[in-house]
Amino acid sequence: MTMRSQIVVAFFVSLLAVQLAGQSGYGPVPKLDFPRFEDYKVAAPQPSRNNPASRQTAVRSSNAAEKRVSISSQSSVFAGHFRLQKSNCGTACIAITIVDTLTARRYGTPFIGVRPCTPDNLDTFIWRANSRLLVINGSLEVSDESGSWPCGTAFYEWRGSDFRLIRRLPSIQRMH
Numbered sequence: 001m002t003m004r005s006q007i008v009v010a011f012f013v014s015l016l017a018v019q020l021a022g023q024s025g026y027g028p029v030p031k032l033d034f035p036r037f038e039d040y041k042v043a044a045p046q047p048s049r050n051n052p053a054s055r056q057t058a059v060r061s062s063n064a065a066e067k068r069v070s071i072s073s074q075s076s077v078f079a080g081h082f083r084l085q086k087s088n089c090g091t092a093c094i095a096i097t098i099v100d101t102l103t104a105r106r107y108g109t110p111f112i113g114v115r116p117c118t119p120d121n122l123d124t125f126i127w128r129a130n131s132r133l134l135v136i137n138g139s140l141e142v143s144d145e146s147g148s149w150p151c152g153t154a155f156y157e158w159r160g161s162d163f164r165l166i167r168r169l170p171s172i173q174r175m176h
Contacts, residue, residue, distance in 0.1 A: 035157075037133050040157055042131065076129075078129065079158045082099065086125070092116060093113040094116075096125065111143075114136055114138040116137075116138045134163065
């Protein structure tokens, strides 16, 4: 049995033990407390046509040719007056940039990009217009010595100019 298989088996045995303990009178099953969008609420203002970020802005494409794109049509409202703009960072890799719609200033992330863990993982990034919480499902490519994190879910809080990691949970992948 491989090390990965042993870890998966141990995880499921521990889950079963916790479930049985809750059903057999040994106490309640512990509640997992995940960050919620409503815990990081902000006002979601209406976009203004006078905002610099709503106008046409020059952006470099992956082939280094300049093209004009509209930030407002290529991005989604995030954390009130910010836009979350996705771009491709390689095969099956998605990068994001945060754009302040009031100043047109761009902010990076603490990770280079995210790779989905499964082909059917369509919810790599989950966010709300009225919340500072960003949920990421996948394998984060980071610029430190580790290179990338294993597949899982990361919860980040947007603080107006940068992200703070709130919590990271590993995921169990299907064995093929």
